[in-house]
Amino acid sequence: MRAENSCGDNTAIILLSGGLDSITVLALAQSQGYRCYALSFDYGQRHNAELESAKKISEHYGVLDHKIMTLGLNNFGGSALTDNNIAVPTSLQPGIPVTYVPARNTIFLSFALAWAEVLDVHNVFIGVNAVDFSGYPDCRPEFIQAFQDMANLATKAGVEGKKIQIHTPLMALSKAEIIKQGLALGVDYRMTVSCYSADAQGRACGVCDACRLRAEGFRNLGVADQTRYV
């Protein structure tokens, strides 16, 4: 969790979805002394409530810049999050769930890499988690390591010997442990939206995987969640 950077610089790009995990990552990175840029994506997801949250969070934490990139992954479809013909499941399924968005984290990290290269920043933070990871292949530590290896070959920074680091401070934590860390850093989780199917006011459905994992995390920690439900 300690800030490690071979270049000694103290700037970072934070992938900020507007959810519980990414606000915690931002708070953690700031607590470690990083000056942060925030990067969000309008990728064709079902609702924009989490992007509204990402904007508020970016303002609240005074990030250096916040960019929202529009990707249109709904053009490809293939996921319940980007294709309205595929329903969001209301119970946990075995295997890789239909809410998996093909190559989403690869794409998100690639954009972070591009911006990092332009800004001459060498640290990227992402709130992936291998414990409550919902079966997504691109949340596993071996994927992150492989992306970092690739990133250092893909870039001018890498060619020039500057080491790009992908930080995953939540990787080994349970949802309850993530919330505990965030609360210790003063995170206000009312600012976040976790639900896959939130309505326009950011109110959660209470039955999708993301809602269940969040509720379970607060319950396991013995802390009240102030999520607003439909």
Added chain:
Amino acid sequence: MRAENSCGDNTAIILLSGGLDSITVLALAQSQGYRCYALSFDYGQRHNAELESAKKISEHYGVLDHKIMTLGLNNFGGSALTDNNIAVPTSLQPGIPVTYVPARNTIFLSFALAWAEVLDVHNVFIGVNAVDFSGYPDCRPEFIQAFQDMANLATKAGVEGKKIQIHTPLMALSKAEIIKQGLALGVDYRMTVSCYSADAQGRACGVCDACRLRAEGFRNLGVADQTRYV
């Protein structure tokens, strides 16, 4: 150059810029028996002439589907190709030139990976080239290998043991050799635009790196290029 695929399937996604290299890759893949999808990007580049070419080429070759994804990399800037405040150089420069678009091939391949995952396609073709590569780090074989390794950890296909292959049939060829291969396959290079600064009619400047490399390729092969210049 032989079609190799552990799954024995014969579909592929071709990254199609509308330039000389990518049309050759498409022709090569088809000649190897692949049924091809084409993927292009409106990434905030200086002109749309190459996208018009990509559309015509896709029609000409009867691809299964052609998608143009809009990325807005000009939001990041940092390259002469995406930032109008940085001039396109008119002579070859040492080192990594300002026409390098940070992490562009990483982003392009990530989108190809996403579409491949949705389509259940396991072959991606990209026309990168380490000989005339203009100093871009993301055109080197070690980058492609690292991307492929990452891709097989990032995806459902990878988890299920299907091997994703990134094919780079032009990697070791000179521009003249690429053109020679294409001509042998009947490629009509009048359909392509190579210039970084082409005008709305697709006419080339004749002085940028891309124009110089193209002209040199035709000259070395002893074949007339029918590029239209401004």
